[in-house]
Amino acid sequence: MVLLLFVDLDPQLAALGPLGGFFVLRTGVPPRGPLPTLAQAYTAPRLDTGHDVYADPITFRIHKVAQSIQAPEPRIAVSVAHQALAARLWSVALGTAALYGRLPDLDPRLLHWDPAGSALDDLWLSEVRPLPVEAIGEVVRGGHLVPLAAALRSRCHISAGLLWGNAGSALAGAVRQLDRWAQANGRAEVSGRARTLAAELFAHSDLSGTLDPATLRRRSCCLYYRLPGGGLCGDCCFTRPPKH
Template identity: 70%
Template sequence: MDHDPAVTDLSALGGFFVLRTGAPPDGALPTLAEAYRARDAGVEKEVYANPVISRVRRVARSVRTPEPRVAASIAHLGLAARLWSVALGAAALHDRVPDLDPRLLRWDAEASAPDELWLTEVRTLPAERIGEVVREGHLVPLAAAIRAQLPISARLLWGNAASALMGAVRQVERWALLNGRPEARVRARALAAELFTHPELSDTLDPETYRRRSCCLYYRLPGGGLCGDCCFDRPPGRT
Protein backbone atom coordinates (compact mmCIF):
# COMPACT_ATOMS: atom_id res chain seq x y z
CA MET A 1 0.00 0.00 0.00
CA ASP A 2 1.34 3.42 -0.97
CA HIS A 3 1.09 6.31 1.47
CA ASP A 4 1.55 9.35 -0.74
CA PRO A 5 -0.30 12.28 0.91
CA ALA A 6 -1.63 13.26 -2.52
CA VAL A 7 -4.10 10.39 -2.22
CA THR A 8 -4.16 9.20 1.39
CA ASP A 9 -5.85 12.28 2.85
CA LEU A 10 -8.56 12.54 0.19
CA SER A 11 -10.94 10.52 2.36
CA ALA A 12 -11.56 13.68 4.40
CA LEU A 13 -13.44 15.08 1.41
CA GLY A 14 -15.89 12.19 1.20
CA GLY A 15 -16.24 8.69 -0.16
CA PHE A 16 -16.13 9.67 -3.83
CA PHE A 17 -12.68 11.18 -3.31
CA VAL A 18 -11.10 8.04 -1.84
CA LEU A 19 -8.60 6.19 -3.99
CA ARG A 20 -7.34 2.76 -2.99
CA THR A 21 -3.69 2.16 -3.77
CA GLY A 22 -1.49 -0.86 -4.22
CA ALA A 23 -2.61 -4.27 -5.45
CA PRO A 24 -6.37 -4.93 -5.23
CA PRO A 25 -7.54 -7.99 -3.28
CA ASP A 26 -8.49 -9.64 -6.56
CA GLY A 27 -5.39 -9.44 -8.73
CA ALA A 28 -7.47 -10.47 -11.76
CA LEU A 29 -9.26 -7.13 -11.94
CA PRO A 30 -8.84 -5.48 -15.35
CA THR A 31 -7.29 -2.08 -15.78
CA LEU A 32 -9.49 0.69 -17.09
CA ALA A 33 -7.35 0.64 -20.23
CA GLU A 34 -8.44 -2.95 -20.79
CA ALA A 35 -12.06 -2.07 -19.99
CA TYR A 36 -12.09 0.71 -22.58
CA ARG A 37 -10.55 -1.56 -25.24
CA ALA A 38 -13.22 -4.19 -24.60
CA ARG A 39 -15.73 -2.12 -26.56
CA ASP A 40 -15.26 -4.48 -29.49
CA ALA A 41 -16.41 -7.47 -27.43
CA GLY A 42 -20.11 -6.92 -28.19
CA VAL A 43 -23.04 -6.49 -25.84
CA GLU A 44 -24.29 -10.05 -26.12
CA LYS A 45 -20.98 -11.72 -25.35
CA GLU A 46 -19.97 -12.89 -21.90
CA VAL A 47 -20.17 -9.79 -19.68
CA TYR A 48 -16.73 -10.37 -18.19
CA ALA A 49 -15.29 -9.73 -21.66
CA ASN A 50 -16.63 -6.20 -21.45
CA PRO A 51 -16.36 -4.62 -17.98
CA VAL A 52 -18.07 -1.40 -19.11
CA ILE A 53 -21.20 -3.27 -20.20
CA SER A 54 -20.99 -5.42 -17.09
CA ARG A 55 -21.13 -2.21 -15.05
CA VAL A 56 -24.12 -0.94 -17.01
CA ARG A 57 -25.96 -4.20 -16.38
CA ARG A 58 -25.14 -4.07 -12.67
CA VAL A 59 -26.52 -0.53 -12.46
CA ALA A 60 -29.64 -1.55 -14.39
CA ARG A 61 -30.32 -4.28 -11.82
CA SER A 62 -29.63 -1.95 -8.92
CA VAL A 63 -31.95 0.86 -10.05
CA ARG A 64 -34.49 -1.50 -11.63
CA THR A 65 -34.58 0.04 -15.09
CA PRO A 66 -35.29 -1.91 -18.27
CA GLU A 67 -33.73 0.87 -20.38
CA PRO A 68 -30.05 0.22 -21.15
CA ARG A 69 -29.31 3.84 -22.05
CA VAL A 70 -30.64 5.04 -18.67
CA ALA A 71 -28.42 2.56 -16.85
CA ALA A 72 -25.50 3.53 -19.10
CA SER A 73 -25.95 7.20 -18.25
CA ILE A 74 -26.05 6.56 -14.51
CA ALA A 75 -23.04 4.22 -14.68
CA HIS A 76 -21.11 6.80 -16.70
CA LEU A 77 -22.02 9.62 -14.33
CA GLY A 78 -20.82 7.61 -11.35
CA LEU A 79 -17.43 6.80 -12.84
CA ALA A 80 -16.96 10.34 -14.14
CA ALA A 81 -17.71 11.66 -10.66
CA ARG A 82 -15.15 9.32 -9.11
CA LEU A 83 -12.41 10.33 -11.54
CA TRP A 84 -13.04 14.07 -11.28
CA SER A 85 -13.32 13.89 -7.50
CA VAL A 86 -10.01 12.09 -6.99
CA ALA A 87 -8.15 14.38 -9.39
CA LEU A 88 -9.74 17.65 -8.29
CA GLY A 89 -9.49 16.80 -4.60
CA ALA A 90 -5.78 16.12 -4.87
CA ALA A 91 -5.25 19.25 -6.94
CA ALA A 92 -7.17 21.40 -4.46
CA LEU A 93 -5.33 20.06 -1.42
CA HIS A 94 -1.83 19.62 -2.86
CA ASP A 95 -1.66 21.41 -6.22
CA ARG A 96 -0.82 18.00 -7.72
CA VAL A 97 -2.93 15.30 -9.36
CA PRO A 98 -2.32 11.56 -9.18
CA ASP A 99 -1.38 10.07 -12.51
CA LEU A 100 -4.56 8.13 -13.25
CA ASP A 101 -3.13 6.45 -16.32
CA PRO A 102 -5.80 3.86 -17.29
CA ARG A 103 -3.04 1.23 -17.42
CA LEU A 104 -2.36 1.80 -13.70
CA LEU A 105 -5.95 2.02 -12.52
CA ARG A 106 -7.68 -1.30 -11.85
CA TRP A 107 -11.46 -1.40 -11.83
CA ASP A 108 -13.95 -3.71 -10.20
CA ALA A 109 -17.07 -3.23 -12.29
CA GLU A 110 -19.17 -5.07 -9.69
CA ALA A 111 -18.09 -2.94 -6.71
CA SER A 112 -19.16 0.52 -5.61
CA ALA A 113 -17.17 3.52 -4.42
CA PRO A 114 -14.57 3.58 -3.01
CA ASP A 115 -13.72 -0.08 -3.52
CA GLU A 116 -14.01 -0.15 -7.31
CA LEU A 117 -10.80 1.76 -8.13
CA TRP A 118 -7.25 0.74 -7.26
CA LEU A 119 -4.21 2.72 -8.34
CA THR A 120 -1.34 0.26 -8.56
CA GLU A 121 1.41 2.88 -8.65
CA VAL A 122 1.24 6.36 -7.13
CA ARG A 123 2.97 9.11 -9.03
CA THR A 124 1.85 12.71 -9.29
CA LEU A 125 1.66 15.37 -11.97
CA PRO A 126 1.22 19.16 -11.92
CA ALA A 127 -2.37 20.18 -11.17
CA GLU A 128 -2.75 21.92 -14.53
CA ARG A 129 -2.64 18.52 -16.25
CA ILE A 130 -5.97 17.50 -14.73
CA GLY A 131 -7.76 17.80 -18.08
CA GLU A 132 -5.26 15.52 -19.76
CA VAL A 133 -5.51 13.03 -16.90
CA VAL A 134 -9.31 12.81 -16.64
CA ARG A 135 -10.84 14.16 -19.85
CA GLU A 136 -8.41 12.72 -22.37
CA GLY A 137 -7.24 9.75 -20.33
CA HIS A 138 -10.68 8.50 -19.32
CA LEU A 139 -13.76 10.39 -20.43
CA VAL A 140 -13.00 10.22 -24.15
CA PRO A 141 -12.33 6.44 -24.25
CA LEU A 142 -15.12 5.73 -21.74
CA ALA A 143 -17.66 7.52 -23.92
CA ALA A 144 -16.40 5.65 -26.97
CA ALA A 145 -16.69 2.33 -25.13
CA ILE A 146 -20.28 3.02 -24.10
CA ARG A 147 -21.43 4.47 -27.41
CA ALA A 148 -19.93 1.55 -29.35
CA GLN A 149 -22.46 -0.72 -27.64
CA LEU A 150 -25.45 1.43 -26.69
CA PRO A 151 -27.53 4.21 -28.31
CA ILE A 152 -26.65 7.17 -26.12
CA SER A 153 -25.67 10.66 -27.24
CA ALA A 154 -22.25 12.19 -26.81
CA ARG A 155 -23.91 15.41 -25.64
CA LEU A 156 -25.58 13.58 -22.76
CA LEU A 157 -22.29 11.99 -21.70
CA TRP A 158 -20.41 15.29 -21.77
CA GLY A 159 -23.26 16.79 -19.76
CA ASN A 160 -22.70 14.02 -17.23
CA ALA A 161 -19.00 14.86 -17.16
CA ALA A 162 -19.74 18.52 -16.53
CA SER A 163 -22.27 17.76 -13.81
CA ALA A 164 -19.81 15.41 -12.11
CA LEU A 165 -17.08 18.04 -12.23
CA MET A 166 -19.31 20.70 -10.67
CA GLY A 167 -20.37 18.24 -7.99
CA ALA A 168 -16.73 17.69 -7.09
CA VAL A 169 -16.09 21.45 -7.03
CA ARG A 170 -19.01 22.03 -4.66
CA GLN A 171 -17.87 19.30 -2.30
CA VAL A 172 -14.33 20.71 -2.20
CA GLU A 173 -15.79 24.14 -1.47
CA ARG A 174 -17.89 22.84 1.40
CA TRP A 175 -14.90 21.04 2.90
CA ALA A 176 -12.62 24.05 2.45
CA LEU A 177 -15.12 26.34 4.20
CA LEU A 178 -15.53 23.98 7.16
CA ASN A 179 -11.81 23.36 7.52
CA GLY A 180 -10.36 26.81 6.97
CA ARG A 181 -8.67 25.97 3.68
CA PRO A 182 -9.55 28.88 1.35
CA GLU A 183 -6.66 28.07 -0.98
CA ALA A 184 -8.23 24.68 -1.73
CA ARG A 185 -11.45 26.39 -2.81
CA VAL A 186 -9.54 28.85 -4.99
CA ARG A 187 -7.58 26.07 -6.72
CA ALA A 188 -10.69 23.98 -7.34
CA ARG A 189 -12.62 26.89 -8.84
CA ALA A 190 -9.70 28.02 -11.00
CA LEU A 191 -9.07 24.55 -12.38
CA ALA A 192 -12.77 24.00 -13.07
CA ALA A 193 -13.02 27.35 -14.87
CA GLU A 194 -10.16 26.33 -17.13
CA LEU A 195 -11.62 22.87 -17.73
CA PHE A 196 -14.94 24.38 -18.78
CA THR A 197 -13.26 26.29 -21.60
CA HIS A 198 -12.64 23.02 -23.44
CA PRO A 199 -14.96 22.59 -26.47
CA GLU A 200 -16.50 19.37 -25.13
CA LEU A 201 -17.46 21.01 -21.82
CA SER A 202 -17.90 24.68 -22.68
CA ASP A 203 -21.61 24.53 -23.56
CA THR A 204 -22.74 21.80 -21.17
CA LEU A 205 -23.93 23.97 -18.26
CA ASP A 206 -25.71 27.30 -17.99
CA PRO A 207 -22.95 29.75 -16.97
CA GLU A 208 -25.20 31.56 -14.49
CA THR A 209 -27.10 28.73 -12.80
CA TYR A 210 -24.81 25.77 -13.62
CA ARG A 211 -27.88 23.80 -14.64
CA ARG A 212 -27.33 21.22 -17.31
CA ARG A 213 -28.24 21.69 -20.94
CA SER A 214 -28.78 17.96 -21.40
CA CYS A 215 -30.60 15.38 -19.30
CA CYS A 216 -28.98 12.41 -17.56
CA LEU A 217 -32.31 10.49 -17.83
CA TYR A 218 -32.61 9.98 -14.07
CA TYR A 219 -36.28 10.96 -14.27
CA ARG A 220 -36.94 7.76 -16.24
CA LEU A 221 -36.10 5.54 -13.27
CA PRO A 222 -38.95 4.00 -11.29
CA GLY A 223 -39.78 6.74 -8.78
CA GLY A 224 -37.09 8.99 -10.26
CA GLY A 225 -37.46 12.76 -10.11
CA LEU A 226 -35.20 15.62 -11.17
CA CYS A 227 -31.56 16.11 -10.27
CA GLY A 228 -30.51 19.35 -8.59
CA ASP A 229 -28.95 20.65 -11.82
CA CYS A 230 -31.56 19.23 -14.19
CA CYS A 231 -32.31 21.06 -17.42
CA PHE A 232 -36.05 20.46 -16.84
CA ASP A 233 -38.35 22.27 -14.40
CA ARG A 234 -40.63 19.24 -14.23
CA PRO A 235 -40.23 15.64 -15.41
CA PRO A 236 -41.14 15.39 -19.10
CA GLY A 237 -43.88 13.05 -20.19
CA ARG A 238 -42.80 9.47 -20.86
CA THR A 239 -43.68 7.54 -23.97
Protein backbone atom coordinates in the same frame (compact mmCIF):
# COMPACT_ATOMS: atom_id res chain seq x y z
CA MET B 1 -3.21 29.88 -14.30
CA VAL B 2 -3.24 28.27 -10.84
CA LEU B 3 -0.43 29.00 -8.39
CA LEU B 4 -0.07 26.19 -5.85
CA LEU B 5 2.21 25.24 -3.00
CA PHE B 6 3.47 21.77 -3.85
CA VAL B 7 3.15 18.93 -1.35
CA ASP B 8 4.66 15.58 -2.21
CA LEU B 9 2.15 12.88 -3.10
CA ASP B 10 2.33 10.15 -0.48
CA PRO B 11 2.02 6.50 -1.62
CA GLN B 12 -1.43 6.13 -0.03
CA LEU B 13 -2.79 9.55 -1.08
CA ALA B 14 -3.83 9.80 2.56
CA ALA B 15 -4.98 13.43 2.33
CA LEU B 16 -7.98 12.28 0.30
CA GLY B 17 -9.27 10.16 3.18
CA PRO B 18 -11.01 12.97 5.11
CA LEU B 19 -12.88 14.01 1.95
CA GLY B 20 -14.64 10.63 1.85
CA GLY B 21 -17.10 9.54 -0.78
CA PHE B 22 -16.03 9.68 -4.41
CA PHE B 23 -12.75 11.41 -3.54
CA VAL B 24 -10.90 8.48 -1.98
CA LEU B 25 -8.52 6.59 -4.24
CA ARG B 26 -7.07 3.28 -3.11
CA THR B 27 -3.48 2.54 -4.07
CA GLY B 28 -1.48 -0.64 -4.42
CA VAL B 29 -2.83 -4.14 -5.05
CA PRO B 30 -6.56 -4.79 -4.48
CA PRO B 31 -7.06 -7.36 -1.69
CA ARG B 32 -9.48 -9.39 -3.80
CA GLY B 33 -6.80 -9.94 -6.41
CA PRO B 34 -6.08 -8.52 -9.87
CA LEU B 35 -8.70 -6.30 -11.45
CA PRO B 36 -8.98 -5.15 -15.08
CA THR B 37 -7.47 -1.78 -15.85
CA LEU B 38 -9.60 0.97 -17.28
CA ALA B 39 -7.46 0.75 -20.42
CA GLN B 40 -8.65 -2.84 -20.81
CA ALA B 41 -12.23 -1.84 -20.10
CA TYR B 42 -12.24 0.91 -22.73
CA THR B 43 -10.87 -1.38 -25.44
CA ALA B 44 -12.59 -4.68 -24.59
CA PRO B 45 -14.81 -6.14 -27.31
CA ARG B 46 -18.52 -5.94 -26.62
CA LEU B 47 -20.13 -9.03 -25.12
CA ASP B 48 -23.91 -8.82 -24.96
CA THR B 49 -24.30 -11.16 -21.99
CA GLY B 50 -22.63 -8.82 -19.53
CA HIS B 51 -21.66 -11.69 -17.21
CA ASP B 52 -17.87 -11.58 -17.52
CA VAL B 53 -16.28 -8.83 -15.42
CA TYR B 54 -12.90 -9.39 -17.07
CA ALA B 55 -13.84 -9.94 -20.72
CA ASP B 56 -16.14 -6.90 -20.95
CA PRO B 57 -16.11 -4.76 -17.78
CA ILE B 58 -18.15 -1.96 -19.38
CA THR B 59 -21.09 -4.17 -20.33
CA PHE B 60 -20.87 -5.93 -16.96
CA ARG B 61 -21.21 -2.56 -15.22
CA ILE B 62 -24.12 -1.45 -17.41
CA HIS B 63 -26.01 -4.67 -16.64
CA LYS B 64 -25.29 -4.34 -12.93
CA VAL B 65 -26.55 -0.76 -12.83
CA ALA B 66 -29.63 -1.64 -14.93
CA GLN B 67 -30.60 -4.35 -12.46
CA SER B 68 -29.90 -2.16 -9.43
CA ILE B 69 -32.03 0.78 -10.56
CA GLN B 70 -34.57 -1.29 -12.55
CA ALA B 71 -33.90 0.76 -15.65
CA PRO B 72 -36.64 0.36 -18.27
CA GLU B 73 -34.23 1.41 -21.06
CA PRO B 74 -30.56 0.48 -21.56
CA ARG B 75 -29.54 4.10 -22.18
CA ILE B 76 -30.69 5.10 -18.68
CA ALA B 77 -28.35 2.53 -17.13
CA VAL B 78 -25.58 3.67 -19.48
CA SER B 79 -26.07 7.29 -18.38
CA VAL B 80 -26.14 6.45 -14.67
CA ALA B 81 -23.07 4.21 -14.95
CA HIS B 82 -21.23 6.88 -16.93
CA GLN B 83 -22.00 9.70 -14.53
CA ALA B 84 -20.84 7.67 -11.53
CA LEU B 85 -17.48 6.84 -13.12
CA ALA B 86 -17.04 10.40 -14.38
CA ALA B 87 -17.71 11.68 -10.87
CA ARG B 88 -15.12 9.31 -9.42
CA LEU B 89 -12.48 10.37 -11.92
CA TRP B 90 -13.09 14.11 -11.54
CA SER B 91 -13.26 13.82 -7.75
CA VAL B 92 -9.97 11.98 -7.25
CA ALA B 93 -8.18 14.20 -9.77
CA LEU B 94 -9.57 17.54 -8.58
CA GLY B 95 -9.35 16.57 -4.91
CA THR B 96 -5.70 15.58 -5.20
CA ALA B 97 -4.82 18.66 -7.23
CA ALA B 98 -6.55 20.97 -4.75
CA LEU B 99 -5.02 19.36 -1.65
CA TYR B 100 -1.52 18.53 -2.85
CA GLY B 101 -0.91 20.94 -5.70
CA ARG B 102 0.06 17.91 -7.75
CA LEU B 103 -1.86 15.35 -9.73
CA PRO B 104 -1.37 11.58 -9.66
CA ASP B 105 -0.89 10.02 -13.06
CA LEU B 106 -4.28 8.41 -13.71
CA ASP B 107 -3.19 6.66 -16.88
CA PRO B 108 -5.87 4.07 -17.68
CA ARG B 109 -3.14 1.41 -17.69
CA LEU B 110 -2.35 2.22 -14.03
CA LEU B 111 -5.91 2.59 -12.80
CA HIS B 112 -7.62 -0.70 -11.96
CA TRP B 113 -11.40 -0.84 -11.83
CA ASP B 114 -13.83 -3.16 -10.09
CA PRO B 115 -17.08 -2.76 -12.04
CA ALA B 116 -18.84 -4.87 -9.42
CA GLY B 117 -17.70 -2.56 -6.62
CA SER B 118 -18.66 0.87 -5.38
CA ALA B 119 -16.75 3.83 -4.01
CA LEU B 120 -14.45 3.67 -2.13
CA ASP B 121 -13.20 0.32 -3.37
CA ASP B 122 -13.89 0.45 -7.10
CA LEU B 123 -10.69 2.22 -8.20
CA TRP B 124 -7.10 1.21 -7.37
CA LEU B 125 -4.03 3.07 -8.59
CA SER B 126 -1.14 0.66 -8.98
CA GLU B 127 1.59 3.32 -8.84
CA VAL B 128 1.56 6.93 -7.64
CA ARG B 129 3.42 9.11 -10.14
CA PRO B 130 3.16 12.90 -9.71
CA LEU B 131 2.14 15.15 -12.58
CA PRO B 132 1.65 18.94 -12.70
CA VAL B 133 -1.93 20.06 -12.07
CA GLU B 134 -2.01 21.64 -15.53
CA ALA B 135 -2.31 18.10 -16.91
CA ILE B 136 -5.68 17.48 -15.27
CA GLY B 137 -7.74 18.13 -18.39
CA GLU B 138 -5.78 15.78 -20.60
CA VAL B 139 -5.51 13.15 -17.86
CA VAL B 140 -9.26 12.96 -17.14
CA ARG B 141 -10.96 14.31 -20.25
CA GLY B 142 -8.58 12.97 -22.87
CA GLY B 143 -7.35 9.90 -21.03
CA HIS B 144 -10.70 8.67 -19.71
CA LEU B 145 -13.85 10.51 -20.72
CA VAL B 146 -13.20 10.36 -24.46
CA PRO B 147 -12.48 6.59 -24.61
CA LEU B 148 -15.21 5.86 -22.04
CA ALA B 149 -17.80 7.68 -24.14
CA ALA B 150 -16.68 5.79 -27.25
CA ALA B 151 -16.95 2.46 -25.43
CA LEU B 152 -20.43 3.26 -24.12
CA ARG B 153 -21.71 4.55 -27.46
CA SER B 154 -20.48 1.38 -29.17
CA ARG B 155 -22.77 -0.57 -26.83
CA CYS B 156 -25.84 1.66 -26.73
CA HIS B 157 -27.46 4.41 -28.78
CA ILE B 158 -26.88 7.40 -26.53
CA SER B 159 -26.15 11.04 -27.26
CA ALA B 160 -22.59 12.32 -27.02
CA GLY B 161 -24.05 15.59 -25.71
CA LEU B 162 -25.76 13.75 -22.87
CA LEU B 163 -22.47 12.10 -21.87
CA TRP B 164 -20.58 15.41 -21.91
CA GLY B 165 -23.43 16.88 -19.88
CA ASN B 166 -22.88 14.12 -17.35
CA ALA B 167 -19.17 14.96 -17.28
CA GLY B 168 -19.86 18.66 -16.74
CA SER B 169 -22.38 17.91 -14.00
CA ALA B 170 -19.94 15.53 -12.31
CA LEU B 171 -17.17 18.14 -12.38
CA ALA B 172 -19.43 20.81 -10.90
CA GLY B 173 -20.53 18.34 -8.23
CA ALA B 174 -16.92 17.64 -7.27
CA VAL B 175 -16.29 21.38 -6.89
CA ARG B 176 -19.36 21.77 -4.66
CA GLN B 177 -18.24 18.93 -2.40
CA LEU B 178 -14.74 20.40 -2.11
CA ASP B 179 -16.30 23.78 -1.30
CA ARG B 180 -18.33 22.26 1.55
CA TRP B 181 -15.35 20.40 2.96
CA ALA B 182 -13.07 23.44 2.70
CA GLN B 183 -15.57 25.70 4.47
CA ALA B 184 -16.17 23.16 7.23
CA ASN B 185 -12.44 22.69 7.80
CA GLY B 186 -11.15 26.23 7.39
CA ARG B 187 -9.30 25.41 4.16
CA ALA B 188 -10.38 28.23 1.88
CA GLU B 189 -7.29 27.74 -0.30
CA VAL B 190 -8.50 24.25 -1.26
CA SER B 191 -11.81 25.65 -2.49
CA GLY B 192 -10.03 28.39 -4.40
CA ARG B 193 -7.72 25.96 -6.15
CA ALA B 194 -10.60 23.67 -7.08
CA ARG B 195 -12.68 26.52 -8.48
CA THR B 196 -9.80 27.92 -10.52
CA LEU B 197 -8.96 24.52 -12.00
CA ALA B 198 -12.61 23.83 -12.77
CA ALA B 199 -12.98 27.16 -14.57
CA GLU B 200 -10.04 26.22 -16.80
CA LEU B 201 -11.53 22.77 -17.43
CA PHE B 202 -14.92 24.22 -18.37
CA ALA B 203 -13.23 26.46 -20.94
CA HIS B 204 -12.53 23.39 -23.10
CA SER B 205 -14.92 22.98 -26.02
CA ASP B 206 -16.11 19.54 -24.83
CA LEU B 207 -17.35 20.98 -21.53
CA SER B 208 -17.93 24.67 -22.20
CA GLY B 209 -21.58 24.36 -23.20
CA THR B 210 -22.64 21.64 -20.80
CA LEU B 211 -23.90 23.90 -17.97
CA ASP B 212 -25.62 27.26 -17.89
CA PRO B 213 -22.88 29.58 -16.57
CA ALA B 214 -25.36 31.66 -14.55
CA THR B 215 -27.35 28.88 -12.88
CA LEU B 216 -25.01 25.87 -13.34
CA ARG B 217 -28.02 23.90 -14.52
CA ARG B 218 -27.40 21.32 -17.19
CA ARG B 219 -28.26 21.88 -20.82
CA SER B 220 -28.92 18.16 -21.31
CA CYS B 221 -30.74 15.56 -19.23
CA CYS B 222 -29.20 12.44 -17.69
CA LEU B 223 -32.55 10.57 -18.09
CA TYR B 224 -32.89 9.82 -14.39
CA TYR B 225 -36.50 11.06 -14.47
CA ARG B 226 -37.37 8.09 -16.69
CA LEU B 227 -36.75 5.61 -13.88
CA PRO B 228 -39.73 4.24 -11.94
CA GLY B 229 -40.26 6.82 -9.22
CA GLY B 230 -37.39 8.93 -10.55
CA GLY B 231 -37.52 12.69 -10.25
CA LEU B 232 -35.35 15.56 -11.39
CA CYS B 233 -31.74 16.03 -10.38
CA GLY B 234 -30.80 19.28 -8.66
CA ASP B 235 -29.12 20.64 -11.78
CA CYS B 236 -31.60 19.23 -14.32
CA CYS B 237 -32.37 21.25 -17.43
CA PHE B 238 -36.09 20.57 -16.85
CA THR B 239 -38.25 22.28 -14.25
CA ARG B 240 -40.73 19.38 -14.24
CA PRO B 241 -40.43 15.82 -15.50
CA PRO B 242 -41.40 15.56 -19.18
CA LYS B 243 -44.15 13.14 -20.12
CA HIS B 244 -42.87 9.94 -21.70
